[in-house]
Amino acid sequence: MSDKPSDSSSNAGPIFLVGALAVAGTALGVVFFAADEMGESITYFWDPTQVVEAGSAAIGPDIRLGGMVQAGSLTWNESDQVVTMTVTDNENSLSVRCEGAPPQMLREGIGVVVEGTMTEAGTFDCDRLLVKHSNEYKAATEDMTAEERKALYKTVEGYEGL
Amino acid sequence: MNDKLWFVPLVLGLVALAVAHYGGLVMAPTEAMMGEVGRIMYAHVPTAWTGMLMGLVAFVFACGSLATSKDGWDIGTHASVEVATLLCTLLCIQGALWAKPTWGVYWDWDPRLTSTAILVLSFAGVLILRALVHDQGKRRIVTGVTTILAFVNVPITYYSVKWWNTLHQDMSSGSSIADEFKWSLYLGWLAMMLIAVGLVGLRSAGLMARLRREHGETALPKAKQKIELLAEKGGA
Known part of the structure; x- marks a missing residue:
């Protein structure tokens, strides 16, 4: 491991952490709260x-x-x-x-x-x-033919x- | 810590995996709906749980790496993203083999399968980007930020079966699995966790050694560094 900072960018870590968490949190929040709405327009199948x-x-x-x-x-x-x-x-x-x-x-x-x-x-x-x-996994029963x-x-x- | 100690969880995990699969393939009763192919569950479900958790581990390492700017966290991020990529790729292969005889197709673009595929690609993307950056300071930030962004897809993948209509069944839980199946399944999960931890540990040790060598080439020789340090202290 290096004893000295590799370059100036290493001091910027926490700023990038906050930025990345903000972007990630927003993305997740949008999907989480919009999942119901998205279900209407982006649907895998119709019932x-x-x-x-x-x-x-x-x-x-x-x-x-x-x-x-x-x-x-x-x-x-x-x-x-x-x-x-x-x-x-x-x-x-x-x-x-x-x-x-x-x-x-x-x-x-x-x-x-x-x-x-x-x-x-x-x-x-x-x-x-x-x-x-x-998602039900059941054992085959003994009374099967x-x-x-x-x-x-x-x-x-x-x-x-x- | 002796790096060789990481072989302990790896070997324990492999033994536990063998026992779990003996339980799953030989001892457990046949699944009522799917028959013998239902036994892929003992490989697939533990791989899924472990893969998602390794994604979470990578996320924690990435946060630590950005917060502390310490190389150890960065190396941990790299190793755990690699293991997560491996597990999620395995997951897709096992899933496809299971899907053909049960659903009738190897693959379909349902939300669960699609989000898992994106997960594999984005973890692989982190590793590709990382390999392209040679300055360790920049590499740490690129790896940390992209790992955090790739991680967003882990909860999306996990909850996809709840949020959207899917071909994939709803998530499995203790109450949805017959008691006879449980010990093999949970032991299989423990085994995969031990193997994953062992792999992350061994890989981290190897990567750390490589990083030290890289730095050794550019940094001043250790002895000279020490002399300079002493001179500094003496001067102060």
Whole structure:
């Protein structure tokens, strides 16, 4: 370590500290207090209610829709490779149609994010289907059947059956 | 302090990591939703917590470095930014490997993933900028200021899953994780913390030795310095 100051700039440290903290604090403050507002304009996905409220404005452009797969709504047509389901936020729901094999985790009651377009007919045409996982990590239970256990070992295989 | 002592937390951490992963990969039950791929949690979550904390450590070092103008704080900033960069890069790789079989994609530009990617780039940016400045006084200030600015993104990354709609799940906590999974997860975190501390310590010792060599070349030889110092005292 040097016994002498390297140059005059080393005495300016505290000034830079105050300056950097001020800039950093302001930036963080803006994000913190504006996060809610930003959520409106900079959004990763829309929920069904936002899409329904947007009405005809939602028809056409590529958007992401996020929500839960409604119980009893999921179908998988293997010969056509088409998934249909109802995505809901418990207030509003939209029918979604996706082409291609869905991720293995897709099931009823799970969160999904779908990318695609709203059609005039009121259904969402999806060309990319992502499955969300919750932050709940639960152990597989003992009373699972051998079949169910085996299913847990599947990873990237195509979704099979419902 | 003997620099070799930093191997103690590093080795302890590696042993703890092996035990934690034996727990996570072999002993813990399968995760109910994700199946076997859910076991990436034991690597990913400890890496995330440790990476964010190393960002905080770098921030504290940077504040100390600017406040005191002491080289030790600056070296600590450099070493902890390096370890934070390493951990956040690992985090993105582990996350991608986990995302493919669960979400269906390796990557998507959701707020959590995007802010983590920015974090990696900004920490790497600090190191690049630092490498370009040769005067130690200026380098200390450049490193301190840019580290503080890069750190802003740590709380943003952490809270991104609360503030915005994300593909990434909400943050994990004790109550959201099954009891059977906990000891492996927390031991894994302790292991990563020990490894990170060991790496920062060892790297700091190495960097400090290099800085002393650099200064040795430019400064007066030690003996001559001492004579001058004595002469000064004698004259006063």
